[in-house]
Amino acid sequence: MIEFSEVSKTYAASNGPSVTNLSLTIGDGVFQILAGPSGCGKTTTLNMLNRLIERDAGTIRIDGRDIRDEDPVALRRRIGYAFQEAGLFPHMTVSENIAITPRLLGWNTLEQRARVDELLTLIRLPDIARRFPRELSGGQRQRVALARALAARPKILLLDEPFGALDPLTRDELADDYRRIHDELHLTTVMVTHDMTEALLLGDRIAVMRDGTIAQIGTPQELMANPADDFVARMIATPQRRAKRLAAAMGENAP
Amino acid sequence: MNASIREAWALLPDYLGQHVLLSVAAILLGAAISLPLAIFAARRPRWRGPFLGFASVLQTIPALALLALFYPILLALSALTHDVFGFGVPSLGFLPALLALTLYSMLPMLRNTVTALIEIDSAVLMAAKGVGMTSRQSLRLIELPLAAPVIVAGIRTSAVWVVGTATLSTPIGQTSLGNYIFTGLQTENWILVLFGCVSAALLALVLDQLLALAASGLARRAPKRIAAAAIGLIVVVAASLLPLRSAQMQTYVIGAKNFAEQYILADVIADRLMSAGMPSSQKSDLGSTFAFRALATNGIDIYVDYSGTLWANQMHRTDMPGRDAMLAQLHDWLKAEHGVEMVGPLGFENAYVFAMRSDRAQELHIESLADLAVHSRELKIGGDFEIFSRPEWKSVQQAYGLAFATQRQYQPDFLYRAVQQGDVDVISAFSSDGRIAEYDLKILADPKSALPPYDAVLLLAPNHADALRTALAPLVHSISLENMQRANLMVDRPDGKKTPAEAAAWLATTIDAPSPPH
Numbered sequence: 135m136i137e138f139s140e141v142s143k144t145y146a147a148s149n150g151p152s153v154t155n156l157s158l159t160i161g162d163g164v165f166q167i168l169a170g171p172s173g174c175g176k177t178t179t180l181n182m183l184n185r186l187i188e189r190d191a192g193t194i195r196i197d198g199r200d201i202r203d204e205d206p207v208a209l210r211r212r213i214g215y216a217f218q219e220a221g222l223f224p225h226m227t228v229s230e231n232i233a234i235t236p237r238l239l240g241w242n243t244l245e246q247r248a249r250v251d252e253l254l255t256l257i258r259l260p261d262i263a264r265r266f267p268r269e270l271s272g273g274q275r276q277r278v279a280l281a282r283a284l285a286a287r288p289k290i291l292l293l294d295e296p297f298g299a300l301d302p303l304t305r306d307e308l309a310d311d312y313r314r315i316h317d318e319l320h321l322t323t324v325m326v327t328h329d330m331t332e333a334l335l336l337g338d339r340i341a342v343m344r345d346g347t348i349a350q351i352g353t354p355q356e357l358m359a360n361p362a363d364d365f366v367a368r369m370i371a372t373p374q375r376r377a378k379r380l381a382a383a384m385g386e387n388a389p
Numbered sequence: 390m391n392a393s394i395r396e397a398w399a400l401l402p403d404y405l406g407q408h409v410l411l412s413v414a415a416i417l418l419g420a421a422i423s424l425p426l427a428i429f430a431a432r433r434p435r436w437r438g439p440f441l442g443f444a445s446v447l448q449t450i451p452a453l454a455l456l457a458l459f460y461p462i463l464l465a466l467s468a469l470t471h472d473v474f475g476f477g478v479p480s481l482g483f484l485p486a487l488l489a490l491t492l493y494s495m496l497p498m499l500r501n502t503v504t505a506l507i508e509i510d511s512a513v514l515m516a517a518k519g520v521g522m523t524s525r526q527s528l529r530l531i532e533l534p535l536a537a538p539v540i541v542a543g544i545r546t547s548a549v550w551v552v553g554t555a556t557l558s559t560p561i562g563q564t565s566l567g568n569y570i571f572t573g574l575q576t577e578n579w580i581l582v583l584f585g586c587v588s589a590a591l592l593a594l595v596l597d598q599l600l601a602l603a604a605s606g607l608a609r610r611a612p613k614r615i616a617a618a619a620i621g622l623i624v625v626v627a628a629s630l631l632p633l634r635s636a637q638m639q640t641y642v643i644g645a646k647n648f649a650e651q652y653i654l655a656d657v658i659a660d661r662l663m664s665a666g667m668p669s670s671q672k673s674d675l676g677s678t679f680a681f682r683a684l685a686t687n688g689i690d691i692y693v694d695y696s697g698t699l700w701a702n703q704m705h706r707t708d709m710p711g712r713d714a715m716l717a718q719l720h721d722w723l724k725a726e727h728g729v730e731m732v733g734p735l736g737f738e739n740a741y742v743f744a745m746r747s748d749r750a751q752e753l754h755i756e757s758l759a760d761l762a763v764h765s766r767e768l769k770i771g772g773d774f775e776i777f778s779r780p781e782w783k784s785v786q787q788a789y790g791l792a793f794a795t796q797r798q799y800q801p802d803f804l805y806r807a808v809q810q811g812d813v814d815v816i817s818a819f820s821s822d823g824r825i826a827e828y829d830l831k832i833l834a835d836p837k838s839a840l841p842p843y844d845a846v847l848l849l850a851p852n853h854a855d856a857l858r859t860a861l862a863p864l865v866h867s868i869s870l871e872n873m874q875r876a877n878l879m880v881d882r883p884d885g886k887k888t889p890a891e892a893a894a895w896l897a898t899t900i901d902a903p904s905p906p907h
């Protein structure tokens with residue numbers, strides 16, 4: 135269980151989007167989405183959870199324990215993180231990238247190698263262990279980033295726009311794969327996206343953010359049925375309109 | 390093969406070995422200081438400016454001046470450590486050269502490392518933190534490997550600078566490939582100068598290419614390339630240093646100042662020692678006071694100096710007690726003050742004199758320095774690098790009231806050209822120089838004895854005086870002025886040049902000939 139209570143982070147001028155008095159509870163095994171336009175504070179919120187950014191006020195607890203009482207390095211090693219645009223280390227091979235957190239945790243080489251093989255199978259890229267990131271396609275890089283985030287068997291995963299900048303086909307495939315992994319491993323996932331369609335299709339619960347606060351929080355169904363205000367309504371208008379058009383098109387062309 | 394080239398080849402193992410040892414030590418020490426400083430500065434923007442600024446300022450100091458500066462600094466430091474710890478540090482030779490070159494090597498390494506570290510993609514640094522690295526792990530596993538190609542490029546620039554600049558360490562008593570250049574310049578032996586330039590350039594080129602290979606290996610993450618470069622570097626350095634190791638047995642070091650007579654006498658002494666079964670090596674092109682300081686501190690074991698020079702520069706005396714009294718007092722003073730043993734005079738004098746073209750002197754009716762004083766305000770004087778700052782010059786100026794229209798300084802060789810071509814009217818010269826006769830110059834008389842006698846005297850360092858005295862005693866009173874002039878001219882004359890070693894061999898035959906009874 136992850137609990138944000140009245141968390142604030144204030145930045146001077148343009149150093150980053152601020153967050154104000156944010157409260158949010160994420161249950162175990164939940165796929166939680168933080169959605170909103172750029173600059174709404176969703177990545178700031180995500181990064182406060184593994185202390186890449188330190189909060190100014192409020193408390194954040196994981197399983198009842200304030201994360202400020204834990205060593206930040208140890209905290210980050212037990213929370214998986216897949217970065218925007220992959221963030222792979224360019225001078226390390228795929229297998230070195232994936233094994234990095236286990237290596238930092240002191241696993242022996244045999245354990246590391248076994249874990250890399252297991253993950254490469256999981257992300258369905260068994261033959262790329264010795265390649266460098268620059269030799270991979272965008273979709274392959276994102277898969278490797280997910281594998282790296284999963285490597286040390288974390289219970290919690292943070293994903294920052296993990297499927298951004300990919301072609302639609304790859305993106306859907308990867309998103310479905312990840313959702314399957316999330317369910318199989320009983321993970322708690324917090325994912326940041328600005329794409330409302332993706333949010334509605336993937337998430338168990340969605341927090342729609344605006345200017346550093348949460349505009350509405352709920353399941354996809356709740357958001358669709360009862361948008362809290364005009365902002366949320368506008369946010370979900372596009373996916374709804376698309377869905378109607380698609381349905382109409384499918385109806386006309388139905389075999 | 391030409392005798393000069395043969396001689397140059399024979400010296401190559403020693404010169405190259407010393408040059409490589411000095412350069413590699415300076416680069417490694419420079420890297421050991423610059424890299425941690427750069428890592429520190431990269432993480433603290435406030436320190437970056439001052440660090441890079443300091444290194445840049447060091448770079449603007451002329452290399453020769455930086456090298457020369459370490460002599461007085463180490464001299465002062467030596468006095469301090471002597472008082473506090475009871476031992477001194479060497480102020481000549483390897484140590485000052487190493488320190489100056491180390492400072493000189495730092496800028497490219499510092500600048501490249503700082504730049505490489507601060508330009509690493511911030512997303513990669515964020516990822517390193519995010520996967521759970523401490524800041525030390527991020528530096529070791531991510532930042533340094535990513536910066537490595539640029540850092541090696543900085544080391545490469547430093548290496549080329551240091552190898553080139555190391556040639557300037559010769560005048561402060563460190564043997565290097567610069568010995569070819571300085572000796573060649575002094576004796577107008579351009580083959581030797583060229584040999585020095587080419588060998589230093591080749592060394593720089595080889596190191597540069599090997600480091601380039603290492604940098605490209607690091608950039609492309611090609612371990613074979615990196616290994617090849619590392620092996621190449623090790624082979625080059627080891628092969629250069631190997632001859633030094635075999636020369637590690639007990640040898641005596643003969644010092645020489647920077648002119649032909651000194652090179653010839655050093656070779657004469659070396660031959661003497663060789664026939665007594667005592668191997669020796671030479672440190673040539675030492676500055677005048679460097680040579681004495683090196684001898685007094687056992688940096689060199691033997692060299693020839695001149696009584697008047699020691700009288701004025703070391704004892705700071707301006708009185709003239711007469712030749713024999715002066716030699717006796719000098720002998721006692723050297724022993725008492727520095728433990729230096731003066732074995733005795735070699736038999737000839739190499740005095741500071743002033744000379745003019747004979748036709749010009751006749752035209753102006755100048756015979757002596759007193760006559761010169763009448764015309765000096767309309768005349769131009771040329772001197773070597775030392776004369777105008779020496780006490781003898783002041784004493785001559787005062788005695789005769791000399792004041793010239795212009796005053797210029799030249800390399801000794803160019804000095805003779807200058808007076809012959811009429812660029813200057815009067816030059817300072819040395820009485821044993823064969824070129825005085827060759828160029829038909831008139832030596833001006835010194836009726837007031839403002840200049841002291843300059844008997845060539847053989848000096849031994851405190852540590853090895855006993856071992857060397859017997860072998861070298863036969864040289865005392867064995868070289869006539871005429872023979873020394875002839876030997877000097879062999880090396881100094883523009884055409885039909887001989888090497889100092891050849892001139893020394895000829896001079897040795899005149900020493901071994903039974904001397905006429907007195």
